[in-house]
Structures are given as structure tokens and as C-alpha cells.
Amino acid sequence: MLALFDLDNTLIDRNGGLESWARDFARSRRLGEGATAVICERLRERTYPADFVHLRETLGLDDAPGDLWQEYVDGVARSVRCFPGVLEGLEGLRAEGWTLGVATNGAADVQRAKLAATGLAPFFEGICISEEVGVRKPAYAHFKAAATLCGRRLGSGGWMVGDKPETDIGGARVAGLRSVWVAGGRTWADGLPEPDVVVPGVVEAIGVMRAAA
Ligand SMILES: [Mg+2]
CATH class of the missing domain: 3.40.50.1000 (HAD superfamily/HAD-like)
Structure with a gap:
């Protein structure tokens, strides 16, 4: 069958893994308290490389969007259970x-x-x-x-x-x-x-x- x-x-x-990753990521970039919620809100329903073009602007990050995507792929895979x-x-x-x-x-x-x-x-x-x-x-x-x-x-x-x-x-x-x-x-x-x-x-x-x- x-x-x-x-x-x-x-x-x-996945929700738990995303939150854990977003918290660690926000801390690594010394972003403010609200950043974790902003990231989770953006990525909760679906997550594609284009979302990091948006988040880069919203959060004022210097990283290239492609690098952020790769950091997310590696990080969230380690975070999910x-x-x-x-x-x-x-x-x-x-x-x-x-x-x-x-x-x-x-x-x-x-x-x-x-x-x-x-x-x-x-x-x-x-x-x-x-x-x-x-x-x-x-x-x-x-x-x-x-x-x-x-x-x-x-x-x-x-x-x-x-x-x-x-x-x-x-x-x-x-x-x-x-x-x-x-x-x-x-x-x-x-x-x-x-x-x-x-x-x-x-x-x-x-x-x-x-x-x-
Ligand atoms: Mg599902």
C-alpha cells in the first residue's frame, strides 16, 4: 500500500525549527527584539530565495540575498526536528x-x-x-x-x-x-x-x- x-x-x-533559527539569526546580526517575529511572519507560509531580497531590505542587512538563503537552508535544516x-x-x-x-x-x-x-x-x-x-x-x-x-x-x-x-x-x-x-x-x-x-x-x-x- x-x-x-x-x-x-x-x-x-517546521514552525518550531523556523522560530529557533530566526531567533539565532536575529541574535547573530544584533537585530532588535521584533526581528524574530518579522522573519517568522515572512517565512511561515512558504520560503523561497526571493523572501530574502525582501528581508534584507526590511531588516537593513548587508549580506547578499543568495548568501542569506544559503544560511537559512543550512540553519533551518539543523534546527528542525x-x-x-x-x-x-x-x-x-x-x-x-x-x-x-x-x-x-x-x-x-x-x-x-x-x-x-x-x-x-x-x-x-x-x-x-x-x-x-x-x-x-x-x-x-x-x-x-x-x-x-x-x-x-x-x-x-x-x-x-x-x-x-x-x-x-x-x-x-x-x-x-x-x-x-x-x-x-x-x-x-x-x-x-x-x-x-x-x-x-x-x-x-x-x-x-x-x-x-
Ligand atoms: Mg504541512
Whole structure:
């Protein structure tokens, strides 16, 4: 069976890693108290090299934007952590014969750096990053590319686990995958097509899939 996972704030605590990196970065440049919040606000939803052109101006930095981007890629990859139990859960799925993939929106270098630094990369047959495949979730083509990278077809069924209602759960529905929403303390917004399963965190998602197999 195929299981696709979102990366940021599903397998790894991206928000926590970003805040930790931003705090260290602000301190390293002797920026004021508000700088950490400015950085996090700018980078919370998505982060690309162009964001550092903006931040360089806003924060009055001398560094070249490309150097800032590289500092971010290296630094945030060191700062992010898997949620507890993730590596063991993925190992269990692999042992039971599951085919695992990542379906993530983002820039290739930073997503790959995070997958490598957290030790996640070896668990996955296929890693589908929007910048590399040229299409973002929730598009059907993104999920199709993810399945193909795993050596599977979407028509054979499978699961998608993620934290974002529109991109992960909405996308899974269009792709014909069963969906597990990692709620992280939130409640599902009325009006959106509902996920098949709601769980507090990714470890519970893995448990649900193993039990259903
Ligand atoms: Mg996410």
C-alpha cells in the first residue's frame, strides 16, 4: 500500500525549527527584539530565495540575498526536528511492506536539506517536491508525480497524511487517496470537504493506517 506524507508540520516541526533559527539569526546580526517575529511572519507560509531580497531590505542587512538563503537552508535544516515517534513509525510501515513517499510544496534545496538532516530521507521510495516537478499541491499532477516517483499508480489507491486542509486533504480527495488530517489541536473548518480520518499527530496517523491495512 502507498502512503504519501506532507513534510512541514506533519513529519517535522517546521514552525518550531523556523522560530529557533530566526531567533539565532536575529541574535547573530544584533537585530532588535521584533526581528524574530518579522522573519517568522515572512517565512511561515512558504520560503523561497526571493523572501530574502525582501528581508534584507526590511531588516537593513548587508549580506547578499543568495548568501542569506544559503544560511537559512543550512540553519533551518539543523534546527528542525521530527515529531516524536516519527522515525519508528515509518520503520514499522516499511517493515510491513508499505511504500512511502513525500509530497511537499517548497524549494528543492531546503526541503532536501531538511529530509537529510532529520534522517527521514532513507525511509521514502519517492520524494516529490513542487519546485522539482513544476506543480504544487493540491493539483492532481503533484500527487500523480509523487506516486510515480514511488513506482506506483494513483489508481491503485493509498493514503495521504498532512496538516493543511486545502493542499493536503483537498488534494488527496482529488487524487483518489484516503486522507488523514493531522490536526495538531485545531478543529476542522466548516464547509471544507472532510478528511477520512482526523488524528492529533502523525504517529496516530501511522497507527490508523497500520490498523486499516
Ligand atoms: Mg504541512
